[in-house]
Amino acid sequence: MTTKMIRAIEGTRDYFAEDGARLSLAYTQAEAVFGRYAYKRMHTPVFEATALFARGIGEATDIVEKEMYTFKPGSDTITLRPEGTAGIVRAYLQHNLHKQGDSLTKLWYAGPMFRRERPQKGRQRQFHQVGIEAIGSADPLLDAEVVAMGIDYYASLGITGIRTRLNSIGCDTASCRQAYREKLRETIRPQLDSFCKSCQNRFERNVLRILDCKNPHCKALVKELPRSHEQLCEPCENDFATVKNTLTTLGLNYELDATLVRGLDYYSKTVFEYTHSALGAQDAIGGGGRYDGLIAELGGPATPAVGFALGVERVMIALDALDIAAPTTGIEAFVIGLGEAGHAKAAELIAQIRALGIVAEMDFGGRSLKSQMRTANKRGARAVLILGEDELANGQVTVKEMRKDGGQKAFPLPEAPAAVAQIVG
Numbered sequence: 520m521t522t523k524m525i526r527a528i529e530g531t532r533d534y535f536a537e538d539g540a541r542l543s544l545a546y547t548q549a550e551a552v553f554g555r556y557a558y559k560r561m562h563t564p565v566f567e568a569t570a571l572f573a574r575g576i577g578e579a580t581d582i583v584e585k586e587m588y589t590f591k592p593g594s595d596t597i598t599l600r601p602e603g604t605a606g607i608v609r610a611y612l613q614h615n616l617h618k619q620g621d622s623l624t625k626l627w628y629a630g631p632m633f634r635r636e637r638p639q640k641g642r643q644r645q646f647h648q649v650g651i652e653a654i655g656s657a658d659p660l661l662d663a664e665v666v667a668m669g670i671d672y673y674a675s676l677g678i679t680g681i682r683t684r685l686n687s688i689g690c691d692t693a694s695c696r697q698a699y700r701e702k703l704r705e706t707i708r709p710q711l712d713s714f715c716k717s718c719q720n721r722f723e724r725n726v727l728r729i730l731d732c733k734n735p736h737c738k739a740l741v742k743e744l745p746r747s748h749e750q751l752c753e754p755c756e757n758d759f760a761t762v763k764n765t766l767t768t769l770g771l772n773y774e775l776d777a778t779l780v781r782g783l784d785y786y787s788k789t790v791f792e793y794t795h796s797a798l799g800a801q802d803a804i805g806g807g808g809r810y811d812g813l814i815a816e817l818g819g820p821a822t823p824a825v826g827f828a829l830g831v832e833r834v835m836i837a838l839d840a841l842d843i844a845a846p847t848t849g850i851e852a853f854v855i856g857l858g859e860a861g862h863a864k865a866a867e868l869i870a871q872i873r874a875l876g877i878v879a880e881m882d883f884g885g886r887s888l889k890s891q892m893r894t895a896n897k898r899g900a901r902a903v904l905i906l907g908e909d910e911l912a913n914g915q916v917t918v919k920e921m922r923k924d925g926g927q928k929a930f931p932l933p934e935a936p937a938a939v940a941q942i943v944g
């Protein structure tokens with residue numbers, strides 16, 4: 520009987536070689552760029568109580584209704600996190616971060632997220648995000664800073680061609696979003712039959728979602744509907760003007776898009792999305808917005824906040840389309856030990872070389888001098904150290920410089936690491 524090979528689950532994947540390096544690059548750039556804006560890294564669990572997401576994301580969203588991985592391992596009901604914000608806010612409240620020091624808390628995160636969506640290009644069931652949350656300020660300058668930081672992040676990776684879509688969906692008061700929702704319903708009601716089935720479902724539960732329906736027929740109808748950013752209450756209108764003016768002052772381009780409402784329930788006021796043409800149908804590379812109501816929804820004091828989440832796989836697609844490779848570290852030195860004694864000595868010598876911060880490798884397969892030289896060459900070593908019988912007898916090692924016309928010279932063993940450092944330095 521042959522054993523069937525076990526493969527990765529559909530919608531998940533392995534990252535190695537070029538893609539592995541790009542995934543790491545997406546994380547290291549997040550640390551560098553978000554760090555410049557004074558964000559601190561936060562790690563939260565990959566699974567949380569299901570209620571956190573049901574309340575935090577909104578019961579009537581696609582994610583909560585059908586896309587979550589939910590388990591009942593005992594008496595608890597747990598869910599693999601479909602996004603990062605709910606967990607960060609839970610941690611923020613649980614650890615009383617709002618009572619510590621500054622009134623504004625800036626946190627960033629990176630890691631896998633899980634959604635049971637239909638897999639396609641740029642859409643997986645386990646995917647990765649880097650994201651930030653700025654909790655504790657309603658200042659629209661902060662919204663602008665967050666939008667600008669996302670643009671800064673893509674630029675730091677060398678990704679050109681990012682488009683920023685911007686909208687304001689107002690606050691949840693009678694004179695703002697509530698009035699807008701009613702106005703939308705009034706306009707849609709007489710023509711509701713012309714909208715697709717999903718939109719008809721959304722009409723009562725979440726009418727704003729009709730605005731971002733992907734159905735071409737609905738899209739045409741949506742164009743004629745009242746626009747949220749033209750129906751704002753005065754404070755929201757003023758804040759939105761500040762966001763737009765600040766981005767303009769910073770020299771950043773954006774497009775107003777009245778159909779942008781974002782998928783999750785918790786957004787208010789500023790919402791934005793970054794898109795890239797290399798992504799095809801799933802062209803959103805990242806997105807975010809203000810969520811002034813979420814912290815109270817999760818049992819905390821009313822606290823304004825703004826954040827974004829950027830899709831790492833989509834960053835990787837853009838990097839690939841633009842032919843941007845992540846830097847990989849090659850080998851700097853290769854130590855060849857021949858025979859049993861040479862092999863043992865190589866292990867000792869390589870430790871001294873690595874202690875100087877040099878990337879060094881040796882052979883672990885008992886292969887010949889010729890074949891080890893070939894490996895050293897192939898892996899780009901700039902210096903090769905040879906411990907053969909003669910060298911060992913004299914307490915020496917031959918150090919060979921691998922560049923064209925590079926020479927070779929025997930050194931007493933204790934002097935070899937410094938000689939290598941000179942070659943690779």
Ligand code: AMP
Nearest residue numbers: 641642643646803804805806828830833
């Ligand atoms: P969202 O919070 O749903 O807007 O997600 C933020 C970003 O994460 C999106 O703009 C995408 O770049 C990325 N993203 C969301 N869902 C997926 C998925 N299933 N597979 C890959 N990337 C995703």
